[in-house]
Amino acid sequence: MTHHQPKIETSPKVSDEVRKTTCYMCACRCGINVHMKDRKVAYIEGNRDHPVNRGVLCAKGSAGIMQHNAPSRLRAPMKRVGPRGSGEFEEISWDEALEIATGWLAPLRAEAPEKLAFFTGRDQSQSFTSYWAQNFGTPNYAAHGGFCSVNMAAAGIYTMGGAFWEFGQP
Ligand code: SF4
Known part of the structure; x- marks a missing residue:
């Protein structure tokens, strides 16, 4: 009698592309392999060939994925709409942000x-x-x-x- 075991995928593919770069979660610049899936950062591992860390990655380095994926990440300029300290902001366009900044800074620069x-x-x-x-x-x-x-x-x-x-x- 033959036993047909369900095929278990022990090494699922986590990425379709690996980009080699350095971690900047602190100033040590450990070498990292950034696994990309569907053009998004999916997983970060230490680069074994890198002389600084030789494959080791600390917890902060692993958490670097949240630099890209955190829901709280800033994605557009924010304009304060409530009183200072109220924490009320709204997203504005880059054009509007640059117009506001130029409005403040141009007279100062001239003077x-x-x-x-x-x-x-x-x-x-x-x-x-x-x-x-x-x-x-x-x-x-x-x-x-x-x-x-x-x-x-x-x-x-x-x-x-x-x-x-x-x-x-x-
Ligand atoms: S992996 Fe850790 S020690 Fe290395 S650069 Fe990133 S934060 Fe610093």
Whole structure:
């Protein structure tokens, strides 16, 4: 008598494309393989060939999938519609957002651009935001790094000759 066992798929296909890049959930930049299914991020795994992490991925790195899939992700400019602090916002178009920003900034730039104090968070594009501030004409710009890991890295380099954080290993 032959037993016909139902075929169990032990390795279901999780993706139709794998893109190799680096994690930016922290500054260590571990190598990752991002599995894409139907052009969406489906799964993230560590890249075994990457010298920094050699395939290891921490929980935060795995959670990087939520950078793309979280329902709370910002997808359009938001305009505050209630009193400050009320948390009431509505989505507006990029055209409207740029019109509002230009309306605020153009007169300031014409009058005294240094009156603009421009601060960004850890936006991962600080070379662009500082370039923008310089071209606007204000020296008064800063970002998250000045309060956080960049100080630590600079202090490490000046005192111990190296920094484990920011340019180093997880
Ligand atoms: S240590 Fe974790 S969060 Fe940081 S880069 Fe590596 S996987 Fe990403």
